[in-house]
Amino acid sequence: MNDLQAKDEIRLIQEMIERTKKITAGSWMFFLVWGIVVILGIGGMYALVSIEEFSWIWLNWVVFMGIGVVFSIVYGKKFEKLEGARTYANIATGHVCFACGMAFILVGFIFPLLKLYSWGLIPVLISMVAGILVFTLGGIFEWNLLKWCGVIWWLGAVGMIFAHENYRALLVIPLLLIGYIMPALVLRSMYQKQRDENAS
Amino acid sequence: MHPEKFEQLDPVIHSRIRLAVLSILISVKEASFNYLKETIGATDGNLSASLSKLEEARYISIKKAFKGKKPLTTCSITEKGRNAFSAYLKALETYIGFKK
Numbered sequence: 618m619n620d621l622q623a624k625d626e627i628r629l630i631q632e633m634i635e636r637t638k639k640i641t642a643g644s645w646m647f648f649l650v651w652g653i654v655v656i657l658g659i660g661g662m663y664a665l666v667s668i669e670e671f672s673w674i675w676l677n678w679v680v681f682m683g684i685g686v687v688f689s690i691v692y693g694k695k696f697e698k699l700e701g702a703r704t705y706a707n708i709a710t711g712h713v714c715f716a717c718g719m720a721f722i723l724v725g726f727i728f729p730l731l732k733l734y735s736w737g738l739i740p741v742l743i744s745m746v747a748g749i750l751v752f753t754l755g756g757i758f759e760w761n762l763l764k765w766c767g768v769i770w771w772l773g774a775v776g777m778i779f780a781h782e783n784y785r786a787l788l789v790i791p792l793l794l795i796g797y798i799m800p801a802l803v804l805r806s807m808y809q810k811q812r813d814e815n816a817s
Numbered sequence: 818m819h820p821e822k823f824e825q826l827d828p829v830i831h832s833r834i835r836l837a838v839l840s841i842l843i844s845v846k847e848a849s850f851n852y853l854k855e856t857i858g859a860t861d862g863n864l865s866a867s868l869s870k871l872e873e874a875r876y877i878s879i880k881k882a883f884k885g886k887k888p889l890t891t892c893s894i895t896e897k898g899r900n901a902f903s904a905y906l907k908a909l910e911t912y913i914g915f916k917k
Contacts, residue, residue, distance in 0.1 A: 623909050634843070637841055701848060701849035701855075702845045702849065703846040704845045704846070705844070705846060
């Protein structure tokens with residue numbers, strides 16, 4: 618063995634570790650589906666507010682969050698099988714998503730159902746939790762774009778306080794497009810590029 | 818050349834495929850045989866032989882199961898393997914640092 622071979626071995630180690638990180642790019646589907654589910658949830662909520670059926674808002678969130686949870690469980694199992702490895706980043710991601718999912722359920726419908734606060738506060742709290750989720754995922758993936766998306770969610774949450782209660786839910790939609798759907802699409806293109814690279 | 822530096826290199830790890838396997842397993846909780854094969858770009862035979870050697874040294878543990886009708890081999894690194902990999906990496910870094 619010589620100096621070149623030693624450097625070559627270090628390069629090999631780095632390359633293999635980098636390849637295991639690529640798995641996380643495949644999680645774009647979770648982002649996209651959760652983004653769509655929340656947009657639909659907000660649409661439903663806005664419709665209920667428009668017809669002044671405030672008492673059904675919690676059920677609206679139960680339905681859409683339920684769809685998201687069922688999808689996450691089913692696709693999560695399939696995703697793990699497809700990728701063939703459980704990285705520590707993926708395990709941490711699963712825990713963070715579960716924790717934030719629970720927080721969404723609590724602030725989105727259990728607390729309002731218990732009348733701890735008015736429905737008008739739901740979008741603010743949802744945006745705050747979304748910021749925590751996206752920022753933390755940015756840390757796990759070592760991806761600055763996601764961290765900035767987290768900051769955008771928090772700024773949006775603060776901005777919403779100054780908007781009229783009836784329009785707060787609608788303000789979540791641009792936040793979702795910028796802070797959720799956009800990174801999902803970037804992840805998707807990264808994943809497809811990786812797949813093409815692996816195939817060639 | 819400083820041959821005394823290379824005496825520290827573990828012969829079990831000192832092979833391209835075995836080093837690649839440990840590098841992957843150090844960063845994941847567990848990985849399937851197919852995942853390792855695709856990521857490293859090794860043949861079934863070469864990878865099997867390398868995994869057996871690492872398992873003999875108790876650097877990795879191998880679980881064999883069935884998922885439906887398909888066999889599923891899953892590998893994970895042991896504490897002993899983790900320590901050996903860390904020592905190997907240290908030895909490589911020391912050598913490169915020494916040459917600088």
